[in-house]
Amino acid sequence: MVTKLSLPTSITDEKLKDLYKEMWLIRYFDEKVDQFFAKGLIHGTTHLCVGQEASAAGSIAVLEPKDKIVSTHRGHGHCISKEGDVNKMMAELFGRETGYCKGKGGSMHIADVEKGNLGANGIVGGGIPLAVGAALTSKMKKEQYVVLCFFGDGASNEGSFHEAVNLAAIWDLPVVFICENNQYGMSGPVKDMTRVEHIADRAAAYGIPGKIVDGCDMVEIMNEVDEAVQYARAGKGPTLIEMKTYRWKGHSKSDAKKYRTREEENEWRAKDGIKRFKETLLEAGVLTEDEAKVLQEQAKQEIEEAVQFAEASPEPSIDTLEEDVYA
């Protein structure tokens, strides 16, 4: 018995298959990065979104190409979902000239302005006002694009969140605020750092709709984000969506995860968004087991190729050190 999925009209069966593969691309990308860090093959730091694939893939799935996103320090998934090029991403993490930022930005500054990704951000909450500004451009130039603004539970306690959401609300700007509540701001549990039970409850303070979404459920994410995007595109203003999710890995590469239990981690692993999406697609007859295997394998292969691309790419010339500095 095939269950018909209730989804936004823009989400075709082909798109669903692409999304399934995309989720694996995100997971394999970050797992690969994790391994390289462990082996000391990449330096600096990085923030992995393993476990949070659904909120990136599902939210961005309902966008049109002209729409924009503003990402966070945990931004590899957002970039991949916004048609990011995993070769350029991996090359950036390797600090190579062929990377998105010519090897000068690293994990926290990957941006793809042409594709509408206005960048990851190393400052918690730093991207929220930027997203509001990008939405202001859309409104003033009548470009009809919507901005998805990603941030975490930690960022919702920054002053920039309050100021920027209020500004977007009073100006009815086409922006959707997506709080990826992965339960911890570095080591700080959300329940210790925030008195309200749900971050989405704060929407009331700005006179905008707030929604709580299961951040591991692709179908729910696509439907809820689509509704908020349509609302924004119609000129009605912003929505605050809280995705309840979890990062399987630590905050960054140097995290012993002393602040949470292995039991809790296992509970969340059981809610794996990729696994659930696969079950949904199998049940709906969109995907067969064999097709699922092929897509997963393709994703794995693409990440391997990205690694090869990165490794084969040249280091930036020392002559580029002061390039792109104008003052």
Next chain:
Amino acid sequence: MTKREITYLEAVREAMSQEMRQNEDVFILGEDIGVYGGAFGVTRGMIEEFGPERVRNTPISEAAISGAAVGAALTGMRPILELQFSDFITIAMDQMVNQAAKTRYMFGGKGKVPMVLRTPSGSGTGAAAQHSQSLEAWMAHIPGLKVVQPSTAYDVKGLLKAAMDDDNPVVFYEHKLLYKTSDQVPEEQYSIPLGKADIKREGTDVTLVATALMVHKALEAAAELEKEGISVEVIDPRTIVPLDEEAIINSVKKTGRLIVAHEAVKRGGIGGEIASMIAESEAFDYLDAPIKRLGGLAVPIPYNPTLEKAATPQVPDIIAAVKETVQNK
């Protein structure tokens, strides 16, 4: 060009209005800039001409409005952000320093942030410690921000045009005591390139580099000193990033003496940078006297008018410094 006398404040408004008439992408945002006309009245009448979409009155949210300016600039607008007092840049600091200044470089050259942050700075109004600072050296320290300090109505109009035409973030300091000063200013638009100093008065005995309001104090001091036969060359860098090093070096080679005067606190001020630049340059060999720096005392600006004046260099301080310097003949 047809010139007439207008004030510094009117010149700022005229520069913005002329640009907004011809470029739809330019708009202003800031607190109380609408019907109120801005804290100092700079935008008075603009909302009537351009409407509330392009003269955007904002909530008191410096972090959000500075960030919105950066985001709008990054996506194709050319915003002018007015901050009521330059002291409030502390609240906009993340967006200016971590976002606006670094975006182009961090993104590997993709993405540009053509925005102007205009803000009144300086003491002399009795507004005390949190509304009187001169924090331009902070901004000058950040790679990726251009820093402008116009001293006359003529300069402010031309420099603002250049700032608005620039594809990168510019912090534009308007000294609040200069708003009411006037000058012969062309009616037409014109641009003064950023990074081009102006010799406000030619002289042969000593080079006096002064910024913003201090340019006027330097000129006053120079006029007094002329009576005593001391010839002072007053150089206004106009922009401290980029800094016209060549103009200062050439002047010091001519006079053999250098004094730098600014209102900002001397410690860590731009005067130290200019002095060091000369010490490291070919002009060093031409120096006949130690370089002198005049700057604000390391105190918060006090309220009492006598104390307030004593906190920053005044004309007699400049005269004394020049005399001391030229004694080394």
